[in-house]
Amino acid sequence: MLLDEIVRTSSDVASASGRLAKIGLLAGLLRRLTPADVDIAIPLLSGELRQGRIGLGPATIWAARPPVGAQAATLTLADIDETFARIAGTTGAGSAGTRQTLLGGLLQRATTPEQDFLMRVLAGELRQGALAGVLLEAVAKASDIRSATIRRAAMRAGALASVAQAALLHGEAGLSSFDVRIFNPVQPMLAQSADNLDAALDTLGGELALEWKLDGARIQVHKAGDEVRVFTRNLRDVTTAVPEVVDVCRALPVKEAIFDGEVIALRPDDSPHPFQTTMQRFGRRLDVDRLRVELPLTPFLFDLLYVDGESFLDHPQAARMARLTSVASALVVPSLIRPTREQATQFLADTLERGHEGLMAKALDASYSAGRRGQSWIKVKVARTLDLVVLAAEWGHGRRRGMLSNLHLGARDPAGGGFVMLGKTFKGLTDEMLAWQTTRFLELETSRDAHTVYLRPELVVEIAFNDLQESPHYPGGLALRFARVKGYRSDKSASEADTIDTLRAIRR
Numbered sequence: 001m002l003l004d005e006i007v008r009t010s011s012d013v014a015s016a017s018g019r020l021a022k023i024g025l026l027a028g029l030l031r032r033l034t035p036a037d038v039d040i041a042i043p044l045l046s047g048e049l050r051q052g053r054i055g056l057g058p059a060t061i062w063a064a065r066p067p068v069g070a071q072a073a074t075l076t077l078a079d080i081d082e083t084f085a086r087i088a089g090t091t092g093a094g095s096a097g098t099r100q101t102l103l104g105g106l107l108q109r110a111t112t113p114e115q116d117f118l119m120r121v122l123a124g125e126l127r128q129g130a131l132a133g134v135l136l137e138a139v140a141k142a143s144d145i146r147s148a149t150i151r152r153a154a155m156r157a158g159a160l161a162s163v164a165q166a167a168l169l170h171g172e173a174g175l176s177s178f179d180v181r182i183f184n185p186v187q188p189m190l191a192q193s194a195d196n197l198d199a200a201l202d203t204l205g206g207e208l209a210l211e212w213k214l215d216g217a218r219i220q221v222h223k224a225g226d227e228v229r230v231f232t233r234n235l236r237d238v239t240t241a242v243p244e245v246v247d248v249c250r251a252l253p254v255k256e257a258i259f260d261g262e263v264i265a266l267r268p269d270d271s272p273h274p275f276q277t278t279m280q281r282f283g284r285r286l287d288v289d290r291l292r293v294e295l296p297l298t299p300f301l302f303d304l305l306y307v308d309g310e311s312f313l314d315h316p317q318a319a320r321m322a323r324l325t326s327v328a329s330a331l332v333v334p335s336l337i338r339p340t341r342e343q344a345t346q347f348l349a350d351t352l353e354r355g356h357e358g359l360m361a362k363a364l365d366a367s368y369s370a371g372r373r374g375q376s377w378i379k380v381k382v383a384r385t386l387d388l389v390v391l392a393a394e395w396g397h398g399r400r401r402g403m404l405s406n407l408h409l410g411a412r413d414p415a416g417g418g419f420v421m422l423g424k425t426f427k428g429l430t431d432e433m434l435a436w437q438t439t440r441f442l443e444l445e446t447s448r449d450a451h452t453v454y455l456r457p458e459l460v461v462e463i464a465f466n467d468l469q470e471s472p473h474y475p476g477g478l479a480l481r482f483a484r485v486k487g488y489r490s491d492k493s494a495s496e497a498d499t500i501d502t503l504r505a506i507r508r
Contacts, residue, residue: 001037003080003110004073005029006044007117014398019134026138035169040077042161045135047121050081050161054088055099061122062451064104069112080106080118120397136160143167145175153178155187155313155369158235180311182224182256185231189260189303189368191360191377197348200361200378201341207365209321210344211302211335212351213358213379215275215467216264217282219299221249223257232282241282244292245299254327260303260368262333265295271355275481276469300333302360305368317376318364337364348380357381357466383464384506386411386480386498387489389419390461392454393441396426396434404438404453405429409463409483411476412499419457420476420500428464428485437488460489460497468506476500 009029016022026045033041043050083106087099103122107115136154140147145167153163153175166174180186194200201208218233219242228246229239239246245263265273265281272278273295281297304312304324312320325332336347348359358381366376388409396405406426410419429437437459444455464486471479478500 001033001041001077002073003075003077003114003117005032006041006077007113010045010117011113019137022134023137023141026135027141030138030142030164030168033168035165037077038165038168039161040081042135042139042164044077044121046160047124049084049121051084051088054084055090055095056087056103056122058123060096060100061103061119064100064107065115065119066104066108069115070109071111073111073114075106075109075114079109116397139164139167143171145172149175151369156180156184158185158187180258180306180313182258182306183222183229185220185222185235186258186305186313187235188218188220188233189377190373191379192373192375194361194378194380197344197359197361197380198341200359200380201344203375203378204361204363206338207363208339209317209335209337209362209364210339210347211333211360211362212300212354212356213360213381214262214264214300214333215272215357216262216278216300219245219261219263220305221245221257221259221261221299221301223249223252223254223259225255226250238282241286241288242297243288244297248299248331249328252328252331254307256306256308257304257327258306259301259324259328260305261299261301261331263297263299266298274469275467299331301328301331302333302335303368304328313368316365316367317362320368348382352382381466383466385462385464385486386502387460387492387496388422388463389457389494389497390437390441390455390459391419391421391457392452393437394424394452400426400434402438403434404441405434407461407485408452409461409480410457410497411503412495412497413476414499414501419494419497421474422476422478422503423471423474423480423483425463425480425483425485427483433485433488457494460492460494462486462489468503476503478503 009025012025013022016025040050083102087102090098107118110118136150137147139160140150149172150163150167154160157163157178163175163178194203220231222229228250229237230242230245232238242263249259265278267273277295281291281295301324304320306312307323307327312323336343339347351359358379361378361380363376369376388411390407391410392408393404394406396403406424408421408424410421413420440459441453441455444458445453446456447454463480463483465480466482468478469481470477
């Protein structure tokens with residue numbers, strides 16, 4: 001199949017207003033795919049590459065783009081897949097230049113719409129409405145199989161592409177091989193967010209459990225006898241990086257099991273290190289023995305998916321928690337079952353006092369819906385807010401094309417004067433805000449380049465964020481995590497914005 005068909009369908013999906021229309025467009029495309037193209041097309045339609053991350057940064061991506069596109073669409077899915085595989089496999093001295101050359105050669109053969117599409121995929125900015133749930137429904141429609149059956153197979157396979165290929169080629173019978181198996185990680189169950197604890201309690205009612213919400217790294221632990229393997233939420237094998245997790249799970253009194261949990265670095269007083277510190281244990285070049293001593297990890301388990309030949313995916317949350325406690329009580333994350341509102345409020349306060357970021361609320365009658373973000377799990381995080389100044393904004397892509405979208409955020413610097421950049425965000429912006437700020441930003445423009453408009457530092461915006469992390473990319477050494485716009489503060493001038501000293505105090 002030509003890449004052009006994917007690009008045109010992606011554009012049509014982005015323009016379609018209804019979910020059913022999006023599903024229909026995608027299903028029509030899926031029916032036209034050859035078996036070899038399915039594994040390539042499914043990730044692309046989700047805004048990803050089959051190879052995952054391939055070592056291309058934003059500067060390399062933009063530098064590789066030629067000034068004009070090809071006149072005719074000739075690139076096939078096999079062409080781009082081969083190039084991205086070569087880029088992913090390029091290592092060693094001079095590899096950055098080689099990757100740029102390979103990407104430039106590919107983009108030289110692409111039409112302008114194809115260039116735009118590929119660059120947005122590479123930059124992680126393809127927002128077309130073909131989210132995982134919509135794409136899964138399209139696979140179901142194209143194969144004439146119930147979506148629940150496709151979803152069940154996909155969560156057990158750990159990815160949709162192989163399931164789509166089996167469904168489209170062999171129908172429902174082709175899905176029989178997808179089952180829970182040791183050392184074959186399944187997609188993790190995901191949670192919705194609630195604005196506050198009361199909202200979560202109202203949604204789930206009294207039949208729920210509350211657990212600490214840890215700001216660590218999600219892990220899935222597979223055990224078969226003495227062999228233990230550990231996977232991340234993206235199903236990457238990180239066993240060699242976490243030997244203490246391997247050791248403690250190897251000693252558990254079960255022959256075979258699959259656990260879901262979180263691993264986190266704790267200080268001597270059991271308060272958590274920042275997320276960024278925990279993630280140092282998962283770097284590419286590891287001195288594991290040294291790091292294990294200097295930055296030990298503590299595993300917390302909160303779910304059991306499989307044990308000694310029996311799948312627990314369809315068992316209710318309460319049964320999974322009880323079985324988990326019976327085999328790994330010392331590792332189970334602290335929880336509270338069927339709390340009153342007063343008990344829940346106190347549990348949240350105690351959790352925050354320990355330095356954790358909030359609570360998870362889980363319906364006791366819910367099965368494990370791997371790969372789904374449903375209402376059975378709800379996360380309650382207490383976000384901080386800051387009043388920051390908009391220093392610049394980047395032009396948007398896709399539906400936001402022609403709008404100034406991605407905000408560059410800065411805090412006041414009382415010592416040095418001016419403002420210190422802390423990061424960027426395009427999250428939380430409504431259509432009305434996008435339209436207003438594009439007009440206002442152009443009135444404040446001081447200069448621009450190909451992608452960014454720089455502003456007089458006058459506008460104050462209220463930003464919610466979950467945490468701060470150290471960053472070598474910004475002069476202040478700090479960056480916001482999960483920043484999103486709450487609203488503009490017309491009542492404040494830039495001289496009243498929060499300072500970099502305030503952020504440093506929060507970080508301590």
